Amino acid sequence: MKTIIIGGVALGASCGARLKRLRPLDEVIIIEKGKYPSFANCGLPYYLSGEINKKENLIVTNVETLKNKYGIDVKILTEVINIFPNDNKIEIKDLTNNKTSFMNYDNLVLAMGGKEITLGFENRNNVYFLRTVDDAIKLKNRLLNISSITVIGGGFIGLEAIDNILKLGIKINLVEAKDHVSNLDKDMANILKKLLIKKGVNLYLNEKLEDIINIDDDKVLVKTNKSKIISQAVLLSIGVRPNIDLAKSAGIKIDNLNAIKVNKYLQTNFKNIYAGGDLIANTCAINNKKMYVPLAGYANKHGRIIANNIANLKYFNKKITLASVFQFDNYTFASVGFSEELAKKYDIKYHCIYQNANSHATYYPGATSIYSKILFDDNGKILGGQMVGLNMVEKHIDVLSNVILNNGTYHDLMEIESTYSPIYGSAKSVLNFSGFMIDNILNLPLKTISPIEIKKIENDVFIIDVRDPISYQKGHIGHAINIPLDQLEKNIHLLDKTKTIYIHCQVGITSYNACCKLKAYGFDVVNIMGGYSLYKLINDD
Numbered sequence: 033m034k035t036i037i038i039g040g041v042a043l044g045a046s047c048g049a050r051l052k053r054l055r056p057l058d059e060v061i062i063i064e065k066g067k068y069p070s071f072a073n074c075g076l077p078y079y080l081s082g083e084i085n086k087k088e089n090l091i092v093t094n095v096e097t098l099k100n101k102y103g104i105d106v107k108i109l110t111e112v113i114n115i116f117p118n119d120n121k122i123e124i125k126d127l128t129n130n131k132t133s134f135m136n137y138d139n140l141v142l143a144m145g146g147k148e149i150t151l152g153f154e155n156r157n158n159v160y161f162l163r164t165v166d167d168a169i170k171l172k173n174r175l176l177n178i179s180s181i182t183v184i185g186g187g188f189i190g191l192e193a194i195d196n197i198l199k200l201g202i203k204i205n206l207v208e209a210k211d212h213v214s215n216l217d218k219d220m221a222n223i224l225k226k227l228l229i230k231k232g233v234n235l236y237l238n239e240k241l242e243d244i245i246n247i248d249d250d251k252v253l254v255k256t257n258k259s260k261i262i263s264q265a266v267l268l269s270i271g272v273r274p275n276i277d278l279a280k281s282a283g284i285k286i287d288n289l290n291a292i293k294v295n296k297y298l299q300t301n302f303k304n305i306y307a308g309g310d311l312i313a314n315t316c317a318i319n320n321k322k323m324y325v326p327l328a329g330y331a332n333k334h335g336r337i338i339a340n341n342i343a344n345l346k347y348f349n350k351k352i353t354l355a356s357v358f359q360f361d362n363y364t365f366a367s368v369g370f371s372e373e374l375a376k377k378y379d380i381k382y383h384c385i386y387q388n389a390n391s392h393a394t395y396y397p398g399a400t401s402i403y404s405k406i407l408f409d410d411n412g413k414i415l416g417g418q419m420v421g422l423n424m425v426e427k428h429i430d431v432l433s434n435v436i437l438n439n440g441t442y443h444d445l446m447e448i449e450s451t452y453s454p455i456y457g458s459a460k461s462v463l464n465f466s467g468f469m470i471d472n473i474l475n476l477p478l479k480t481i482s483p484i485e486i487k488k489i490e491n492d493v494f495i496i497d498v499r500d501p502i503s504y505q506k507g508h509i510g511h512a513i514n515i516p517l518d519q520l521e522k523n524i525h526l527l528d529k530t531k532t533i534y535i536h537c538q539v540g541i542t543s544y545n546a547c548c549k550l551k552a553y554g555f556d557v558v559n560i561m562g563g564y565s566l567y568k569l570i571n572d573d
Contacts (some may be wrong), residue, residue: 034059035342036122036135038112038278039143040069042328043309045093045094046335047141052102054343061105061135063124064235068165069095069106074169074328077189080175081196090165114556115282116139117302136367137340139304142279142292142414146272146326153244158252159266162189167531173266175200178264182206182254184241185270186213191224193267195360198231205261207236207254209270215356217371219232219484220405220418226569227361236261241270267478272326274311289313289324296348297341298334306341308334308349317351317437318370318415319378319381354416357426366429369416369436370407382407382415385469386562389422389462389537390392391456401539402428403566412442412474417466428462428463435463442470469561479545479558481569486510486534486560495534497564498546509536509560509567517546527557 035051037044040062048060062069070093078084082500094118098104107124113132114123121136132571148154148163160171179202183190186208194204206213206228211226212221213235228235241257246252246268254261274291285301287293292307294300300307309331313322330352340347357366375382385406390399402421407412417432419425435444445467452459460468486495490510495502504514515523517537527533533555537543540563547557560567 034136035061035139035141036137037062037141037143038122039145040064040066040106041071041073041143041145042331043145043335043338044141044143045070045098046332047308047339048098048104048145048335050091050336051340052104054345055257056103056338059105060103061107063110063112063122064106064108065111065127066164066166067108069093069098069108071160071165071408073163076162076165077192077196079168080172080193081199083196083199087165101542106337110279113475114306115278115284117282117284117305120304137304137454139306140302141338141342142284142300142305142307142311142468143309143331143387144278144311145331147275148272149270150268151241151270153266153268154487156244156266157246158264158267159244161268162193163272164342167247169305171265174265175202178250179203179268180205180260180263181265182252183267183269184254185268186210186372187215187269188356190267190269191360192358194228194233194500195268200413203232203234205234205254205263207239207241207256207261209238209240211238213237214358214365216365216367216418216420217373217405218543219482220403220420222570222572223363223403223420224360224365227363230400231361234261234419242467244268272310276311279307279311280364281307287313287322290322294349297346298338298349299341299354306338308338311359314349317353317439319380321378323352323354325352327356329355337481341500351437352434353433355429357429363420363422365418365420367416367418368429368433369414371416371418372407375407375415380415382409383473384408384482385466385473385480386540386564386566387462387464387466387469389564390458391421391459392456393429402462402557403562403569404428404462404466406432406470408442408470412470414442414445416439419462424457424462424537429464442474446471458490472544478544478551479556480561481558483562483570486536486567487571493534494528494531495536495560496546497536498542499537499564503538507564507568511562512536517542517549520546520549524550524553527555531554533556534558534560537563538565538567539563 092493095106109127182205184207212218285293291313292311310326313324335346355368387404400422404419407416450461495512497508498517535543547559
């Protein structure tokens with residue numbers, strides 16, 4: 033049996049290695065257009081700063097290892113220019129001498145990945161991309177000789193590149209077409225926005241790229257619909273799309289997301305041709321709809337699934353939860369499931385809770401804040417979550433991902449059993465508290481308001497700050513009056529039962545206790561989630 037894999041990197045290399053383990057006597061050939069059959073493209077931003085100090089460290093597996101360890105024949109600098117599905121053959125071109133030839137196959141795996149969205153600027157001087165090892169080398173060499181750069185696109189790669197380029201002391205402009213950066217909702221992304229500004233990044237939000245013009249060999253002009261920005265280089269990082277041209281020309285079916293259409297076994301309309309990774313859309317666990325989400329984790333899993341199915345083990349591609357993470361200025365930003373933006377797009381009714389919890393028990397030194405936002409529906413089903421903090425953030429998002437994958441509800445959050453030591457967490461974890469909050473909202477019911485919504489009405493409603501006077505003097509929400517929790521009952525006669533009372537503290541727990549107390553006395557109360565700390569972080573100044 034002969035299997036040809038078009039493309040290496042995550043899907044191609046993992047598929048080839050798995051297949052040779054399952055069927056050692058099969059002939060497996062990887063055809064790779066570039067020089068490196070398997071490299072860590074997620075590590076490219078860290079090469080720019082020297083965090084990853086050698087390009088060799090980006091190479092996951094080289095040609096010799098694939099051949100000697102796994103018995104895979106790897107043809108680099110070779111391009112597949114045609115697929116003939118009815119004849120089970122492909123046409124290839126050797127890029128070193130431009131000679132073409134044909135190869136037959138029993139099974140064909142499409143692992144060409146995503147294609148950088150270049151907007152036609154790929155051949156402009158001083159315009160760089162960050163998709164391959166050669167891209168990273170080229171950009172790094174340029175960074176050694178400049179003092180300013182404009183990054184276009186505030187997604188994962190753009191932000192990680194900025195985080196690393198800042199370490200070189202280079203001035204950065206960031207252009208983003210949306211009104212906020214990252215895949216987080218605007219309120220949580222505001223935490224990132226303030227960090228970017230603090231680090232000296234010039235932000236151009238809500239601005240669409242119109243043109244990139246070279247002024248001279250050392251200066252380039254970025255023109256948006258609002259601004260003209262001059263720097264010495266441009267990093268274009270606005271995303272990828274499925275690299276489907278070869279497949280489409282061969283009669284392989286394409287879906288309505290412009291990705292290759294596959295069944296649950298990752299087979300195309302030709303049963304012996306498979307596709308995965310950035311070439312396909314996956315089914316979302318939340319709404320069972322197809323979504324195009326190009327992430328390395330999916331590509332690696334697809335490689336194994338395809339190899340298993342070629343070996344007749346019948347594995348199928350499971351649903352996805354959209355889990356992702358990135359770092360900026362030592363803060364971890366992680367999300368899973370639906371944001372508010374996605375929930376609105378797919379017309380899903382939702383509610384939100386906001387929370388400011390600690391990374392571990394506060395009596396053990398070094399605890400830091402974890403700011404979180406959880407989306408849930410009327411039945412308490414968890415729809416998504418976003419978290420920001422210095423420590424333990426990705427741990428909780430990983431757990432939340434599995435809750436969502438299994439259609440979990442707030443009951444599952446309340447009952448999550450996490451390992452516990454004061455060094456690593458609290459006896460009641462961050463997600464336990466999230467479950468408790470949702471339980472209170474749905475079943476008490478406890479009225480709450482988000483830090484964003486209270487900002488809109490803060491000057492028109494009655495607010496009590498139940499912290500101590502010193503904390504109150506340092507800052508509070510709107511025209512809040514200060515009545516510390518331990519003095520609340522003494523002053524209850526001063527409160528008007530005809531008015532709704534909004535209550536805040538520092539993180540939302542003391543105010544919750546105050547709400548319970550006043551509610552027992554017959555007051556209409558609303559807890560301001562996340563307290564003053566989160567209010568300050570996620571609202572625009």
